[in-house]
Amino acid sequence: MEKTQTTFTCRFCNADIKIEALTKNLKVCPACDAHYPMSAQERLNLLVDVDSFEEADTNLYSIDALEFPEYPDKLERDIAKTGLRSEMLTGAAKIGGYPIAIAIGDVGFIGGTCGAVIGEKVTRCIEHACETQLPLVIVSVSGGMRMQEGTLALMQMAKTAAACTEYAKNGGFYISVMTDPTFGGATASYSSLGDVIVAEPGARIGFAGPLAVASLQEELPENFQKAESLVAHGFIDHIVHRKDMRQLLTDLISYTY
Amino acid sequence: MNSTELDFERPLIELERHLIQLDAFTEEHPDLDLTEGLAALKQNADSLTKQTFQKLSRWDKVRLARHPQRPQAPLYIDSLLDDPVELRSDKLYGDDRALIGGLAWFDEQPIVYLAQQKGTNLVERQEMNFGYTHPEGYRKARRLMRLANKFNRPLICFVDTPGAHFDLRSEEYGQASAIADNLAEMMQMRVPILVIIIGEGGSGGALAIAVGNRVLMMEYAVYCVAPPEACSGIVWKDKGEHAPEATEGYKPTAPDLLKIGIIDQMIKEPLGGAHRDPEAAVRNVKRAIKKHLNELIDMTEEQLIQQRYERYRNLGLYGEDDNNCP
Numbered sequence: 359m360e361k362t363q364t365t366f367t368c369r370f371c372n373a374d375i376k377i378e379a380l381t382k383n384l385k386v387c388p389a390c391d392a393h394y395p396m397s398a399q400e401r402l403n404l405l406v407d408v409d410s411f412e413e414a415d416t417n418l419y420s421i422d423a424l425e426f427p428e429y430p431d432k433l434e435r436d437i438a439k440t441g442l443r444s445e446m447l448t449g450a451a452k453i454g455g456y457p458i459a460i461a462i463g464d465v466g467f468i469g470g471t472c473g474a475v476i477g478e479k480v481t482r483c484i485e486h487a488c489e490t491q492l493p494l495v496i497v498s499v500s501g502g503m504r505m506q507e508g509t510l511a512l513m514q515m516a517k518t519a520a521a522c523t524e525y526a527k528n529g530g531f532y533i534s535v536m537t538d539p540t541f542g543g544a545t546a547s548y549s550s551l552g553d554v555i556v557a558e559p560g561a562r563i564g565f566a567g568p569l570a571v572a573s574l575q576e577e578l579p580e581n582f583q584k585a586e587s588l589v590a591h592g593f594i595d596h597i598v599h600r601k602d603m604r605q606l607l608t609d610l611i612s613y614t615y
Numbered sequence: 616m617n618s619t620e621l622d623f624e625r626p627l628i629e630l631e632r633h634l635i636q637l638d639a640f641t642e643e644h645p646d647l648d649l650t651e652g653l654a655a656l657k658q659n660a661d662s663l664t665k666q667t668f669q670k671l672s673r674w675d676k677v678r679l680a681r682h683p684q685r686p687q688a689p690l691y692i693d694s695l696l697d698d699p700v701e702l703r704s705d706k707l708y709g710d711d712r713a714l715i716g717g718l719a720w721f722d723e724q725p726i727v728y729l730a731q732q733k734g735t736n737l738v739e740r741q742e743m744n745f746g747y748t749h750p751e752g753y754r755k756a757r758r759l760m761r762l763a764n765k766f767n768r769p770l771i772c773f774v775d776t777p778g779a780h781f782d783l784r785s786e787e788y789g790q791a792s793a794i795a796d797n798l799a800e801m802m803q804m805r806v807p808i809l810v811i812i813i814g815e816g817g818s819g820g821a822l823a824i825a826v827g828n829r830v831l832m833m834e835y836a837v838y839c840v841a842p843p844e845a846c847s848g849i850v851w852k853d854k855g856e857h858a859p860e861a862t863e864g865y866k867p868t869a870p871d872l873l874k875i876g877i878i879d880q881m882i883k884e885p886l887g888g889a890h891r892d893p894e895a896a897v898r899n900v901k902r903a904i905k906k907h908l909n910e911l912i913d914m915t916e917e918q919l920i921q922q923r924y925e926r927y928r929n930l931g932l933y934g935e936d937d938n939n940c941p
Contacts, residue, residue: 423875423932426864474931481928503818505846508865509877512818512840513930516826519798520927527803543840546779546819550795565791565819566781570845576783583786593789 368392370560384600393558393600395538397440398447398464401497405604406451406460413449415482420445420475426506432468440466446476448483453495454608456615459487462497465539469501472544477514480548484521488528493611497535498549502542502567515547522551531614533607536563536585536594554610556596557585558603563594619683623667623675627887630660664887671835674859676868677843679835680814681777684890686897688715688730688773688813694897695904696721696728702762705755708788712743713776714752714824716759721771722905724912727763729756729824730773733814747780748820753793756824760800769807769908772824777842778817794823801826802927807911807919811882811900812836813889816867828914828923829907830877832869833896834884838877839867876930880907 365374371390380387384404385394396404402411422429437443445468448461461483463470480496487494503511525532534552536545538561546565549555557563564571564583571578581587588594598606620628634656641649671679679685692699699719703710716729733746763770779790801808801824810827816838832838840846843862844855850864851857866872869881882903889896914922 417935417937419934419936421932421934424864424866427860474933477931478933502849503840505840505850505861505865507932508840509838509867509872510875510931512822512838513877513927515794515819515822516798516802516927517930519795519826520802520924523799523802524924526799543819545791546794546823547798548795550792551799564786565779565794566786567845567849569848570781571783571786574782578783582783587787588789591787591789593792 386600391559391599393538393560395465395499397466398442398462401462401537402447402451402460404600405462405495405497405607406453407455410452411449411460412451413447414486415448415479416443418444418475418478420473420507422506423474423510424506424508426508429506432506436467440464442467444475444479446479448479450486450490450492453604453611456608456611457492458495458611459483459490459492460495460497463499463544465499465501468504468506470499470539471501471504471511472514472542473504473507473511474514477511477517480514480518481521484518484525484532484548487530487532488521488525491528491530493614494525494530494532495535495607496532496548496552497537498540498544499537500540500542500544500549502544512543515543518548519551522548526551526553531611533610535603535607536561538562541565541567550593554596555594556598556603556606557588557594558600559585559597561585563588621675621678621682623671624887627660627664627667630663634660661886668887672859673862673866673868673871674843676835677837677858677862679888680837682888682890683735685814686889686893687735688732688775690893691773691811691813691897691900692719692728692730695901696726699728702759703755704758705751706758707751707754709749709751711749711752711755713746713748713780714756716756718762718768721908724769724908725766726769726771727759728771728773729759731776731821731824733775733777744780746776746815747778748776748823749780750785750788750790750793753790753797753823757793757797757800760797760804763806764804767806769809769911770804771904771908772808772810772827774810774812774816774821774825774838775814776817776820777815778845779820779823791819794819797823798826802924803920805916805920807908807914808923809904809907809911811904812838812878813900815842817842826923826927828911828919828926829879831880831882831903831907832872832878833882833889833900834869835888836869837862837867838872839865875932
């Protein structure tokens with residue numbers, strides 16, 4: 359998509375955009391409002407109050423428990439590429455002055471897939487919110503479950519759902535933010551269990567992967583597996599522009615604090 | 616030759632056919648005494664089967680789990696449950712034939728059952744969508760879970776699906792949301808949940824009725840994060856050609872999963888697999904259900920919820936170490 363070092367062509371509207379302008383605009387195309395992916399750290403900066411984030415569980419890391427071909431190499435490659443130690447940022451922070459627990463996914467790590475580390479980090483984050491009676495914000499981005507961790511990855515769906523259930527039982531308020539893309543096991547567990555579910559415009563969201571769906575050769579509507587379609591079908595509450603996300607979260611949290 | 620036979624079954628089935636012919640031959644010729652020879656041959660056939668089945672690869676087991684003649688949920692329901700009454704409504708918009716359920720008795724204990732089925736002939740298979748579960752199925756299951764909870768009846772789930780369906784409609788009807796709701800529902804149930812994976816336990820489609828206090832699995836069943844072909848497509852970027860390698864890689868067989876605590880018991884299958892002797896398979900399943908149900912029925916509501924929560928809370932292998940963290 360990059361033309362030169364300083365400009366790139368938007369893959370949605372074909373406008374030539376200065377990279378600097380895109381960055382300044384929160385990685386949203388100034389011409390057509392297309393929302394481009396953000397790293398977990400960028401999203402954290404966007405959403406929480408300055409200097410309020412205290413990261414938890416930084417010492418968890420994925421292991422090749424099943425001896426799946428080439429998994430260790432891929433892990434090493436993505437650690438180098440993203441600079442992330444453990445695939446997802448979790449911890450405590452403030453939004454609009456309100457203390458909250460927060461988890462933010464990053465799509466750069468094995469396609470943002472969910473394995474045992476993400477399952478454990480999400481679970482601990484929810485448990486922390488439960489113990490401290492804080493509202494919970496989870497920003498999902500996921501390429502589905504991590505194949506290399508097999509059935510153990512599948513079990514993370516049950517584990518995170520269990521934590522959500524406990525949290526709900528204790529009266530906790532959970533806002534799920536779905537971003538592009540949110541697929542597979544994440545969508546079918548913690549991401550869909552929010553009291554309120556919001557999404558960014560154009561975010562691709564679903565359970566079955568787009569390739570699997572395409573294999574059936576059905577004619578698909580334009581908005582298929584997009585946030586807009588999920589709102590229309592009753593599974594998402596709101597679509598929010600990235601620049602307004604922080605304010606919306608603040609407003610929502612204020613109702614229950 | 617029968618097209619449903621697997622390659623490693625062929626020599627065994629061939630040998631069996633010869634034995635049957637020999638049997639018939641001796642009956643026609645009572646003057647010839649071949650008893651000893653026949654017995655020896657039969658023993659040889661058994662030991663050949665044993666040898667073959669000891670050497671099965673994980674991919675062979677996937678193929679056994681998908682065997683067209685493999686006993687399906689209706690056989691277990693008919694043989695193990697008394698007076699089953701099927702309840703077909705999801706109280707929303709449809710009846711999924713791939714996931715059925717209802718009320719029944721097991722050993723004089725009233726229970727609620729859920730079961731996935733693939734069908735045994737083309738008409739059935741189409742009606743049951745080859746076992747791919749629809750959103751209606753998950754929501755029907757949730758309705759029945761609530762019924763079990765309301766009337767304090769144990770829930771018994773027979774899992775057998777290649778996975779959730781992947782068509783336009785299942786997505787638009789919110790299958791992700793439906794599966795997530797079921798996981799949350801099962802976590803809160805105050806009655807025993809017993810899960811038996813009888814064939815394929817495919818991804819979220821299986822898990823949607825498989826959060827149990829105990830999870831049992833047939834010897835040649837598989838339970839995986841995604842079908843091997845899908846795993847191959849995701850990891851090797853192909854059309855499923857690496858399915859055998861994917862299967863060896865993510866290790867979805869009963870002995871593998873018993874080792875890492877995902878299942879609690881492997882139910883032995885008769886020699887050659889459940890389809891070679893369905894009655895024996897049913898007997899083994901019955902014994903296992905009885906044993907675990909008896910143990911679970913003695914637990915209090917709080918114990919059941921707590922045990923189920925901890926069972927899943929502790930699943931996952933990862934590193935946790937400040938010094939070794941990359």
